[in-house]
Amino acid sequence: MRKKRVIGTKVEPVKEPKVVQTSAAPTPPPPPTPPVVSTASPGPESHSATSLTCPICEETMLTLMQLNRHIDDVHGDGKVKGKTRASSEKPHTKPRPTDEMVTRRHWKHPGPGQTCHYPDCKRKLGARNGSRHCRHCGNIFCHGHSRYRMKLSRDAHHQPKGGIWCWVCKTCYTGREGYNDTTGTERDLTQEFKKKRQAKIDIQELSVNKLENRLRRLAEESIENESSGPWWKPKAAVTASVPWQEDSTQPNCPECQVKFTFLIRPHHCRVCGKVVCGQTSTQCSLPVGVNILINSLDMKEEFSDTIPTDCEPIRICMTCKNTVFGRRNFQRDVNSDPSELLKLYNTMTHLTTSIENMMPRFQKELEETIASKKMAGMHPKDILAASKLRKRLLDTFSQLDSAARRVGALEGLSPTEERIQQQIYTAAVSFLQEKMLPLKTLPKVLGSEATAPEPAKPRPPANYKALQQQLVVMEEQRFMVENMMLEAKQRRKYDELxxxxxxxxxxxxxxxxxxxxxxDEAFV
Amino acid sequence: MNVTETGKEYITTMVGDKSGKLKVLLLDGETTPIVSMCTTQSSLLQNEVYLIDRIDNPNREKQRHLACIVFIRPSNDSIAKLCEELRNPRYASYELYFSNVVKKSQLERLAESDDYEVVKKVQESFADFLAVNKDLFNFSLTRNSLSIYSDGGWNPECLNRCTESLQAVLLGLKLRPQIRYDANSNMARKLAEELAYGIKQEENLFNFKTPRDSAPVLLILDRKNDPLTPLLTPWSYQAMVHEFIGIDNNRVDLRNTPEIRDELKEIVLSQNDDPFFADNMYHNFGDLGQSIKDYVSHYQSKTQSNMDIESIADMKRFVEEYPEFRRLSGNVSKHVTLVGELSRIVEKGQHLDVSELEQTLVCSDSHNDSLKQIQQIIAAPSISMENKVRLVALYGLRYEQKDNNSLKLLCEMLGQYEGQDAVQAAQAVINFACLAQRQEALFEEGFIAKAKGNIMGLKGIQNVYTQHRPLLEKTLTNLVKNKLREATHPYVRGAGRGPVSNNGVYEDDVQEVVVFIVGGVTYEEARLIAEINSQSSVRIVLGGTSIVNSGEFIQECLDQNHRGLLRGADPETRLRQLI
Known part of the structure; x- marks a missing residue:
């Protein structure tokens, strides 16, 4: 098409194709003159304003004075001087910058008997320990905490490029940008990878489609043959879709390299037409039943109920099978129902996340309870909310615990799954041990509170409740200690027993x- | 400037994405130790990594509900394995992380293998180094009994590996350094030049956002300039463990210890998750004894307080503190066992006597006494062959220039008591690091040294066993003071230096230094670096092709010697001249 256009417009063929391409675009590029005209049109003054830009950083300036000042201020000791120095080759013309050039307006005044400003350094400033202003923050430090050097600008800010070396304190030195940065360099190649992959995938999809269509046609034909024609001549119909390779060209099976003999016959893959062996042991090619094909090719709707059960199976070689069905099978596996182990794992993740969500809320409630306990006035409502939350948390914990137990009890797993199972179990146990501890501080707070507000008339239910809570906590602890004992036994740490x-x-x-x-109320 | 943290951070970004999916981490031979040194099993578990496997394990099962995180070094072998994996994916999705720069062709191969579009992410994470301490890394190049030497210089494979990994270290620490090297070492120069070229090739990667006050310095040194440090018996905790038992990727193998309990057969010594070790790793043997005593009594008081539980409150406290207590008890028994084993070995091998003689040899000038003592030790049957070899080698290095020295006599004696292998080993060391090979004076000679010695004698020596200071200390002091001469440590050609003031002195402070020692670094030098880091404003990270103890150092000298690669004459004739 491009060629035609070139001829049509009689552009010289030497011209770069790029130019041709742009001219072929629907909207021609605007001529370069209009913008100039438009900027020039408002008035001659504004035109002169646009031409005033800084030659170094290209910032626009309104007046010449401003530009001069800008160059002095911003590029004063940097590039411009560097240029003059390079051209004149007289280094001594530039005075060596000393830290006296850095502003000292922010310096603190030393008081009598002042100590080093560094946290926890109690050294007295003076001749013995030294006394030096940090040029950055202006505080005064002993020698030990001010022997660091950093580059500062004239207004005492950190300026790595073109700054002046100055004494600073440890805090400023270690607090500067990038000092404690431990993240390493990373380079993301995902986009590049995807671009490269896409090229391959496009071609791949084409060939898969081609093979898949052939297979569909084969299946259809096979079914039609069964329903309409006699059973002894399906071959002619089936071969029509792809030319078959001559038997004589292949003395060996291309897949498993076995030599074709009287017993090992060459077969033809109906999809690609190539010769392969039909040994069941190597599975270089397999006759696949039509109904299986239709199932896996999602053609069910087309032949809703008329699939004959005994129509001719279609022989497909290994390569074609992988090309056509590999991805489908993979997707099916990924989307298939997870195993029992994974289901349990998913419930456990839900439980852990809900615990992690509840935990901060609970802690807040707890703090409030403690705070209000210190204040004389006590709101039983708060306690109620906290203990409600605690109950919910405990419930979730016990659910998690039972899920972990169920994971631990699963049987008949493959070796890999067993490894995963063990890991999940250990992770859950350590999570439980870690997170349940703060929960224990609550009964202490609640327990004393629950009985304290109403000592006058010890109503049985309230008392019972407190006692029950205590009992629950005790049993919990007993359970944990027993667990620990078991563990200690396993680790042979008898001194801990x-x-x-x-x-x-x-x-x-x-x-x-x-x-x-x-x-009797103990078991509620 | 903290290599362990940097490594940890890399691993965290890899596994940290919480998707609620079970994850499997696939590693190769190179990245397995990297991961194991940076992170712990439990922190991986917290990030939902429930399965760790090797990519070269062909018997992995299909688990198509698991998300897979691959972290490999982009070697051709691993890339081929990964291609195979992608062509027939065992897991649901893949995130690929590489520990170094991936070549364009490798990326293409991977992209072509990903038929099912299972790859979700591809990233380079430059964690291509083994972070031992926060300021010590190595590449463990001699791990597979590979020698870094070949035909008078680098084994090309190792040079390549070293350049790439060192580049990864710089990227991890975000440094674009000026490179200096030992002028007399071809290997150091070669590595420096390759690295400078590599940095230039990856200009974009080395374009860091946060500017530095002054350019960092990478100092590439050669082991042969300081053969003394690896030969002397070290007395700080970490160094001792490596010298007497051996540390391999922070793991210590105690299987040969008599009456060892099962769980202590292999222990981990890591600065990160062992507070006692972090506090005492640089303490010398004497101080260590005291600390371990305190540690045990601390543990005992804890046990005591756990014994008398009388009230519910006590119990509650106990249950809350119990996990901490259990950790403590594990740690106490670990260190008690280890220190016990160390003192057993020291006593059995009479290492204290040997060490005293070593220090006298190196730090003072008393030829006749030393000679007599060495002869006594060679004749003593209770002292190991290795110690004797070290003494003879030290003697040879120390009195190389002395006319009519008795090296020949000592060699004959060594051969008589320990066989020709021992003689060969001693000679290999002397050959490797003799005066002609070195560029700086290791021993102070002449009037000033004598005067110094007298003053020292008056002051009294602090510790007889740790008088010697590694050469690295002098080099670094000079570097920090901007006094390191370009004659001994030149810059890589083409890469200039920062601003010069009027009187010709460099103005820029040296604030960040990476030191890399070709031929292996010692834990004793790591101790020195930690000391400098804690006492001054300069930050230094130390690294080496491997971490050597005296045995490994001698082995390396033998490796190099066998290939006949010393400059000038072949070793035989050199030796004849020497003796």
């Missing part, structure tokens, strides 16, 4: 007492 056993005994005693006091 002693205290643990004793604490279990203590707990049992306490639990017993509580149970007695609660009576």
């Amino acid at each position: 002693g205290p643990l056993e004793m604490s279990v005994k203590d707990l049992d005693k306490e639990i017993e007492i509580l149970r007695k006091r609660l009576g």
Whole structure:
């Protein structure tokens, strides 16, 4: 098309194709003159204004004075001087910058008996420990905390390029930009990769489509043959879609290199027409039933219920099978139902996230409760909210715990899954141990509070509730300590067992007492 | 300027994306130790990584519900493995991270293998180094009994690897340094030039946003200029463990310790998650004994307080503190075992006696006494061959210039007691680092040294076993003071230097330094760097092709010697001249 246009407009063929391309674009580029005209039109003054730009940074200026001042201020000691120095080759013309040029207006005045300003440095300033202003923050420091140097601009800001070396304090030195930066360089190549991949994918899709269409046609034909023609001549119809390779050209199977013999016959892949062997052991090619094909090619709608069960299967070679069905199978696997292990894992993730969401809220409530406890006035409502939250948290924890147990109890997994199972279990256990601890501080607060407000008439239900709570906490702790004992046994740390056993005994005693006091209400 | 943190940060960005999906981390042989040194199993678990596998493991099962994170070094082998994996994906989706620059052709190959469009992300994360301490890294190049030497210079494979990895270190730390090297070392020069070229090639990567006050310096040194530090017995904790037992990627193998418990057969020594080790890794043996005593009594008081639990409040406290306590108890038994083993080895090998003699040899001038003592030690059956070899080598290096020295006599004696292998080893070391090979004086000679020695004698020596200071200290002091001469440590050609003031002195401070030692770095030097870092405003990171102890150093000398690669004459004739 481009060629035609070139001839049509009689543009010289030497001309660069790029130019031709742009001229072929629907809207021709505007002529370069109009903008100039338009800027010139408002008036001669504004025109002169546009021409006043700084030659170094190209910032526009209104007046010549401003430009001069700008050059002095902004590029004063940087590039311009560098240029003159390079051209004149007289380095001594430029005075060496000293830190006296940096402003000292922000310096603090030393008071009598002043100590170093660095946190936790109690050294007295003076002849012995030294006394020096940090040129950056203006505070006064001992020698040890002001022996750092940094480049500062004339108004005492950090300026790595073109600044003047000055003494600064440790805080300013370590606090400057990039000092504590531990993130390394990274380079994202995703876009480049995707671009390269797309080229390949496009071609791939074409060939997949081609093969898939052939396969569809084959399936259709096979079904038609079955329903209309006699069974002994399907071959002619099926071969029509692709030319078959001559048997004699291939003495060996291209897939498994086996030599064709009287017993190992050459077969033809109906999709690509190539010769392959039909051994069941290597599976170089397989006859695939039409109904399977129709299923996996999503052609069900076309042949809603008329699929004959015994029509001629279609032989497909390994390569074609992978090309056509590889991606489908992969997607099917990815979208298939997850295993029991993964389902449990998903519930566990939900539980952990909800715990993590509840935790800060709960902690806030807790702090408020503690704060209000210190203030004399006590709102039972707050306690109620906190203990409600606590109950919900505990419920979630126990759900998580049981899910973890179920994960641990799963059987009949593959070796890899077993490894995952173990990891999930350990992770859940450590999560439980870590997150449940702060929860324990609550009964202490709530417990004393719940009984404190109403000591006058100890109503049984309130008392019961507090006791029940205590009992629950005790049993929880007993359970945890038992777990720890088990672990200690496994790790053969017998020296830790002693205290643990004793604490279990203590707990049992306490639990017993509580149970007695609660009576029947203990099991609510 | 913290290599462990940088490495950790890289790993975190890889696995940190919380999608609620089970993740599998695929590594190759090179990246496995990198990951294991930067992060812990539990932190990976927190980031939903429940499975870690090697990409070269062909027996991995299909798990098409798992998201896969691949972190490999872009070597041709690993890339080929990855292509295979992508062609027949075992997992649902892939995020690819490379520890170094990926070549265009490699990226193309990968893109062509990704038929199912499973790759979601491709990124270069330059964590191509083993971060040992926060200021110490290495490349473990000698790991597979590979020698970095070949035919009078670099083994080309190692040079390549070294350049790439060093470039990754600079990218990780975001430094674009001026490169200086040991003038007398061809290997250092070669590496410096390759690296400068590499940086130029990757101009875009080295274009960092935050400007620095002064240009950082990369100093490439050669081990042969300081053979003493690896030969002397070190007495600081980390260095001792490496010298007497061996540290491999922060792991210590204690299987050969008598009566060792199962869980202590392999222990991890890491500055990051072992507070006791972080506090004491640079302490010498004596101080270490005291600290470990305190540590144990601290533990005992804890146990005591755990024993007398009387009230519910006590119990509650106990349950809350228990995990911490358990960690403590594990750590205490680890360090007690380790220090016990160290003192057993020291006593058995009479290392204290040997070390005293070593220090006398190196730090003072008393030829006849030393000679007599060495002869006694060579004759002693209880002292290991390695110690004898080291003493003879030290003697050879120390009194190389002395007329009518007795190296020949000592060699004969060594051969008589320990066999020809020992003699060969000693000679290899002397050959590797003799005066002709070095560029700076290691031993102070003449009048001034004697005067100094007298003053020292008056003051009294602080510790007989740690008198020697590594050459690196002098080099770095000079560098920081802007006094390191270009004659000994030139800049890479073409790369100039910062501004010069009127009187010809460089004005810019040196504030960030990376030191890289070709031929291996020692933990003793790492201790020195940590000391400088804590005492001054300059920040230094130390690295090396590997981390050597005396045994590995001698082995390296032998490696190099066997290939007959010293400049000038072949080793045989050189030796004959020497003796």
